[in-house]
Amino acid sequence: MxxxxxxxxxxxxxxxxxxxxxxxxxxxxxxxxxxxxxxxxxxxxxxxxxxxxxxxxxxxxxxxxxxxxxxxxxxxxxxxxxxxxxxxxxxxxxxxxxxxxxxxxxxxxxxxxxxxxxxESFEAASYMDRLMDDPRIRADLDRPTQSEDEPEAAEQDDGSQAAQGAVGSKED
CATH class of the missing domain: 3.30.300.20 (K homology (KH) domain)
Structure with missing residues (x-):
């Protein structure tokens, strides 16, 4: 070994x-x-x-x-x-x-x-629970983030680009 x-x-x-x-x-x-x-x-x-x-x-x-x-x-x-x-x-x-x-x-x-x-895992878990119950942190968790909004915008952009590409190919 x-x-x-x-x-x-x-x-x-x-x-x-x-x-x-x-x-x-x-x-x-x-x-x-x-x-x-x-x-x-x-x-x-x-x-x-x-x-x-x-x-x-x-x-x-x-x-x-x-x-x-x-x-x-x-x-x-x-x-x-x-x-x-x-x-x-x-x-x-x-x-x-x-x-x-x-x-x-x-x-x-x-x-x-x-x-x-x-x-100390019980103390750490209760500390995390207290953090999650804090109103400031709860407000941050409830607010939508940009990363959640971006995929929708990216899907819309992809759809419009695909439509433009299809139109462009018909003209050629």
Missing amino acids: SRKQHTRNATGPQGPSQRQLRAGELIRHALVDVLREHGIHDEALAGVSITVTEVRLSPDLRHATCFVEPLGAGVKTAETAGQEPVIIKALNTHAKFLRGQLGRLIDMKYTPDLKFRHD
Whole structure:
């Protein structure tokens, strides 16, 4: 194998392989089971429901990045404002325990090392929704653009040029 194949990044131009995606989903489902059934005895995680949104694996399937979101964290309140970093830190502290529990549930040659990250896709989606609801942006979206008007004008020009060409050919 060439050197490039060994150092290929999981998020390169081709994206993750089918094997990485399948193993990521397997680990995500097993991790949800571990968090629900076994739980973690930590003050930071007491009473917090955690949603595992995605698991991304390295090409060799030995390292997993788990994207998590505290349930109900999409609505920011004074109570949940600074909660995500504490929860992520607590999950990363207990990553070895979770890896051990995960190894009992999945049938893989190697149980990957776990690293937890906060999933920011929900925040990005809510930001985009707020942008689309902004009256100034809505006015721009509702206004017809020049590119929509130009094809009609081009069709009219083509029709008149074709008619002139036909008339010109009859005269010759």
